[in-house]
Amino acid sequence: xxxxxxxxxxxxxxxxxxxxxxxxxxxxxxxxxxxxxxxxxxxxxxxxxxxxxxxxxxxxxxxxxxxxxxxxxxxxxxxxxxxxxxxxxxxxxxxxxxxxxxxxxxxxxxxxxxxxxxxxxxxxxxxxxxxxxxxxxxxxxxxxxxxxxxxxxxxxxxxxxxxxxxxxxxxxxxxxxxxx
Numbered sequence: 001x002x003x004x005x006x007x008x009x010x011x012x013x014x015x016x017x018x019x020x021x022x023x024x025x026x027x028x029x030x031x032x033x034x035x036x037x038x039x040x041x042x043x044x045x046x047x048x049x050x051x052x053x054x055x056x057x058x059x060x061x062x063x064x065x066x067x068x069x070x071x072x073x074x075x076x077x078x079x080x081x082x083x084x085x086x087x088x089x090x091x092x093x094x095x096x097x098x099x100x101x102x103x104x105x106x107x108x109x110x111x112x113x114x115x116x117x118x119x120x121x122x123x124x125x126x127x128x129x130x131x132x133x134x135x136x137x138x139x140x141x142x143x144x145x146x147x148x149x150x151x152x153x154x155x156x157x158x159x160x161x162x163x164x165x166x167x168x169x170x171x172x173x174x175x176x177x178x179x180x
Contacts, residue, residue, distance in 0.1 A: 035070035035107075040173040042077065044149070049165025054086030059099060065177060072107045079103040079117060089160035097121045103131070112136040115143075125149050146174045 042063020048055055058081070065075040081101030091097060098120050105113040117131040129145045149169040157164050 035068045035072035035178075037065040037069075037072075037075065037177040038067040040065045040077075040147075040177060042171055044169045044171060046167050049167040050087060050089055050092060050160065051162055051165050052088055052090070052160045053162075054088050054091075056082070056086050058082055059101075063171075065105075071109075072111065073109065075105045075107045075113075077103065077105050081117070081119065089166065092121070092166075095121050105137075107137060113138050145177065147171050148174055 040063060042061055044059060044061050046057045046059045048057070050057060060081075061077065061079040063077040063079075065077065068074055079101055080103075081099040087097065098118060101117050101119075103113075103115055103117050107113070112135075113133050114135040115131050115133040117129055119127055119129040121127060125148050127147050127149070129143075129147075131143055133139055133141045133143065149171040160166060
């Protein structure tokens with residue numbers, strides 16, 4: 001049971017990064033949002049992979065925002081997070097871990113956004129992200145987002161070992177993304 005919970009939380013750690021693509025930007029008072037995207041999905045990769053042995057992790061996200069309005073059709077998102085200090089499956093299972101990083105979004109039609117991100121792991125695979133858009137579309141906006149994650153595969157053998165590292169997760173946003 002503990003190992004199963006650890007894997008679920010580990011996948012949620014991947015969602016920390018995943019949530020970085022879904023943000024609700026704080027627009028100036030009275031301003032209309034630039035776009036509202038109603039869906040977002042992606043793939044998270046942790047390297048070298050989380051096990052029972054402590055290692056620092058680099059986490060990357062590749063994702064797409066879709067079903068957008070307000071002049072933007074979609075967005076391709078790339079995020080990069082570094083975990084400060086080593087992490088294990090037990091650390092992830094305990095929740096409350098934090099990742100910091102950067103995000104870049106290429107919008108369709110042609111526009112770009114870039115910013116800083118802080119993501120916090122919650123219970124049951126939930127992730128909350130906050131940050132700021134520092135360049136491009138939405139510059140000066142702050143944002144917050146929520147997402148959930150599910151594993152891409154069921155590990156064979158003992159999870160969280162060198163042979164069964166927790167490295168990948170799929171994620172989905174839990175609500176629309178408003179870019180203001």
